Amino acid sequence: MANTVIPKELVDKIVSENHLSNVGRASIREVKKLINDIEAASGTRFIRMEMGIPGLPACQIGIEAEIKALQSGVASIYPDVYGIPELKTEIARFVKNFLNISVRPTSCLPTVGSMQGSFAAFLTISRAQAGKNTTLFIDPGFAVHRQQHAVMQIPYESFDVYNYRGEKLREKLEEYLSKGNISSIFYSNPNNPSWICFTENELKIIGDLANKYNVVVMEDLAYFGMDFRKDISKPGVPPFQATVANYTDNYLLFISSSKAFSYAGQRLGMMVISDKLFDTEFPNFKNYYASTGFGHTMIYGTLYPLSSGTAHSPQYGLAAILKAVNDGKYNFVDEIKIYAEKARRMKEMFLNNGFHLVYDKDEDENLADGFYFTVGYDKMSGDELLKELLYFGISAISLGITGSSRQGLRACVSLVPMEDLPELKTRLEAFRACHQ
Numbered sequence: 001m002a003n004t005v006i007p008k009e010l011v012d013k014i015v016s017e018n019h020l021s022n023v024g025r026a027s028i029r030e031v032k033k034l035i036n037d038i039e040a041a042s043g044t045r046f047i048r049m050e051m052g053i054p055g056l057p058a059c060q061i062g063i064e065a066e067i068k069a070l071q072s073g074v075a076s077i078y079p080d081v082y083g084i085p086e087l088k089t090e091i092a093r094f095v096k097n098f099l100n101i102s103v104r105p106t107s108c109l110p111t112v113g114s115m116q117g118s119f120a121a122f123l124t125i126s127r128a129q130a131g132k133n134t135t136l137f138i139d140p141g142f143a144v145h146r147q148q149h150a151v152m153q154i155p156y157e158s159f160d161v162y163n164y165r166g167e168k169l170r171e172k173l174e175e176y177l178s179k180g181n182i183s184s185i186f187y188s189n190p191n192n193p194s195w196i197c198f199t200e201n202e203l204k205i206i207g208d209l210a211n212k213y214n215v216v217v218m219e220d221l222a223y224f225g226m227d228f229r230k231d232i233s234k235p236g237v238p239p240f241q242a243t244v245a246n247y248t249d250n251y252l253l254f255i256s257s258s259k260a261f262s263y264a265g266q267r268l269g270m271m272v273i274s275d276k277l278f279d280t281e282f283p284n285f286k287n288y289y290a291s292t293g294f295g296h297t298m299i300y301g302t303l304y305p306l307s308s309g310t311a312h313s314p315q316y317g318l319a320a321i322l323k324a325v326n327d328g329k330y331n332f333v334d335e336i337k338i339y340a341e342k343a344r345r346m347k348e349m350f351l352n353n354g355f356h357l358v359y360d361k362d363e364d365e366n367l368a369d370g371f372y373f374t375v376g377y378d379k380m381s382g383d384e385l386l387k388e389l390l391y392f393g394i395s396a397i398s399l400g401i402t403g404s405s406r407q408g409l410r411a412c413v414s415l416v417p418m419e420d421l422p423e424l425k426t427r428l429e430a431f432r433a434c435h436q
């Protein structure tokens with residue numbers, strides 16, 4: 001192949017040394033390591049779009065509050081498993097201010113990142129009702145949630161939602177829920193990787209069916225506020241972040257601090273359980289736990305043996321961030337809007353060079369510009385496209401590892417500096433010249 005950015009033989013050699021028979025099937029962390037190796041061997045910096053790391057500095061309010069907390073001596077003290085009162089109160093205020101949903105502070109729990117929250121929830125919910133142990137993923141999704149199921153041997157089913165948008169979603173969900181084995185529905189919104197956002201109509205369908213079939217909806221709001229088509233940044237003022245919690249009491253929300261507050265390193269997520277679910281008794285828990293109340297079991301049955309709570313100082317950090325946000329003193333959405341501008345410009349470059357968007361609409365509306373977008377090229381499979389782009393110094397992940405039924409790649413904008421955009425354009429032009 002002529003005019004690649006990195007010699008093909010070198011890329012192929014390093015792929016082989018990494019024992020990756022198909023790069024498209026590699027996990028995100030494996031792709032990251034591969035790119036590090038190719039960069040080191042070739043001396044060429046990649047346009048890195050594989051990993052969803054926040055590309056912004058952590059919120060300073062949190063850092064300062066953490067330093068203060070550490071200096072006051074919290075490092076030597078075990079935090080309570082259910083979280084410090086200041087944080088629980090601010091989470092409940094945040095949920096009221098930005099989702100317009102009321103929950104007690106008791107029902108708001110800190111977890112070691114959203115990842116621990118989902119691990120704990122999958123484990124607990126799959127044991128709540130006899131015969132109902134299977135999670136339904138509305139895909140595409142984040143591969144690590146599948147991995148959590150594999151580790152715990154919890155069964156799951158899934159479907160790619162793109163062909164079942166709008167009213168079609170009802171029939172598709174009923175097909176699964178009517179079988180009686182589904183304990184919960186899980187999805188991220190905005191969606192990683194496709195960046196689709198459910199419409200209010202779709203959220204109502206999910207909520208109504210959760211009520212009808214008595215299943216728990218787990219809504220992953222890792223990209224809170226990042227449907228930048230509407231500005232949800234004013235506390236207590238509509239519009240609010242869209243949520244299924246408007247349509248069912250049978251919900252559990254995961255709100256990550258990693259992207260919204262660029263706080264990924266401190267591994268602090270929020271699990272928000274509806275008050276009704278928190279208080280619900282599940283007699284089947286008796287087979288695994290010492291208690292039957294959902295909230296009590298989540299805290300003392302699952303979170304306690306997992307990590308005995310979350311680190312102390314990050315809880316003070318997040319409490320301070322949320323307080324500033326809730327008081328209207330810190331506009332977190334303004335801080336992260338840069339992702340939308342980057343996505344807009346990057347998408348344009350891909351489209352100008354013969355690529356197409358794989359997921360492009362929320363019903364009849366164009367997708368928002370945000371943290372991720374998806375691209376395909378001609379009839380190439382996602383796995384092939386990923387491999388081909390490596391020769392041009394561009395990395396991403398294949399949709400093949402996300403439960404997607406479509407061919408293409410997920411591109412993450414966060415780690416691409418604005419000043420690298422001209423280089424991205426040049427490399428995409430080189431790619432196109434080789435593939436026409």
Ligand SMILES: Cc1ncc(COP(=O)(O)O)c(C=O)c1O
Pocket residue numbers: 052112113114115116142188192220222255256257258264268269
């Ligand atoms: C959909 C989704 N859920 C959860 C997470 C992880 O969140 P946390 O860093 O809070 O564990 C991510 C991170 O990329 C994600 O994309």
